[in-house]
Amino acid sequence: MDAINSFLLSIDSYLGSADYFPLLLLGTGIIFTLYLGFPQIRYFAHATRILRGKYSKDDAPGDTSHFQALTTALSGTVGTGNIGGVALAIYLGGPAAIFWMWATAFFGMTTKFVEVTLSHKYREKTADGTMAGGPMYYMEKKLNMKWLAVIVATATVVSSIGSGNMPQINNIAVGLNESFGFEKWIVGAVLSVMLALVIIGGIKRIAHVAEKIVPTMALIYFVGALAVILYNIENIVPSFISIFSDLFSGSAAVGGFLGASFAYALDRGVNRGLFSNEAGQGSAPIAHASARGREPASEGMVSLLEPFIDTIVICTLTGLVILSSGVWTKKHENTFDRADMEYVIGEYKDSNKDDVERLFTYLDKKSDATGGVEHYSGTIEIVNGIADYSDITLINARSIAEDVKYTINDEPYTGTIAINDGKIVDAEGDAKVVVSGKSLIHSVRLTTEAFRHGFFGEYGEYVVTIGLLLFAFTTAIAWSYYGDRAMTYLFGPKAVLPYRIVYVAAFFVASFTDATVIWNLAYVTVALMTIPNLIGILLLHKDMKQTVAKYWEHFNKNQAD
Incomplete structure (x- = not known):
């Protein structure tokens, strides 16, 4: 696992963790926000009216309603990113990472508007009569870049398993194991069967399930989060201050x-923001392509509500719960977890300012400096469960x-x-040794702990467990649809069944696999899908502007979508 983890991190250093990635992601949103005149503000109220069906026509082509398309897309985005992902962003980048999640969401509202509009515009009706759309369709039909369309479709298949599937069941299994003691593999087996039963029904069954579950799970989570926030109400103002106080200098040690540097907070905030709302990734356009409607821009406007609901509302609730507690x-x-552990030479204490500064430099992966900290290689003697470190930390x-x-x-x-290069060598005997103690925690563990510090007390963890189960499971359902549309594009309908078998198998295996490796795989696959999609929509900026202008021209004449 250590070798796999290192390999994934090395790939991620050229993709999602590279310096250009947050600039490309935020830059695309900023460019379109200015180019289209802040549509996330100007069209927000209009989008809510479209969502309510005010302008809908029953005879419009498509498979789902605007609300079903939105809830299907939301079921794909509201998942572990909102529960475990926010906690991971704070754990890595400190409170300042929340601001960059907000920024990603605000400009991501425009990015989502653009990619969904283009997807809806260039969608196709498949042989079985259902709609199919996504980045690959506008890249082939409008840009005449079949090669780029193939890359995006392939990345969609990989990402469906790497980010939409495996992190979801991994966090569900961890949550149910820690709350109820259920074996992780049993959780994986039961939910794998349920997943298979749902995805066999295709988009109509998926949309039907999503429109029922998404509002319910959002309400449960909202009530649980308020129970913590109101219990710690005196810490809300300091929590907001902490988000902004170290915004451009990095988060101080406490x-x-x-501590975390500015670059690390920016990188993790943008990366987690993307994983949460998927604006620019090209996934939601696949769900929205199924919506009934003749005007592509109308569905694009509905989609700009997603980052607002997903990140600015739900992720902020999670962030405030963690910070205020x-x-x-x-x-x-x-x-x-072995992937979180590393042994270094020297005795360090976090009560010593010099030690903290050295370790801060060492842990800041956005810098080449090490602070003079070196990995330990050698052996450790252990007697009755206690190690004799002798100048090791x-x-x-x-x-x-x-x-x-x-x-x-x-x-x-x-x-x-x-120990070799700071890591336990998993020889036959050492692999069985379980290491435990006190340390910081991250991902779903951190969120679960925060929910215990509210009016519900220890029972607060069940809000996370139930929310995680619903959020993550519906995400896996939605992403199965994204993957099978991509497989249909690449190989035709015959490829869907083998894909679904692999998808369900990966879902089961991930239930008992190292969480750190799963999250790092998610980083890589998200970036593989996002980068070519952003390039594609930037090339279609003129087409997008013309499509929006055409929508308003038709709307003013017909008041219909």
């Missing part, structure tokens, strides 16, 4: 949190680990463990 700076008892989850214990089958371990 408690067990060792204060759990993000505290160390919690937990079992360490264990870093777990970007914090200095405390009260570390080593066990096998819940019994204290006695023996030696081999």
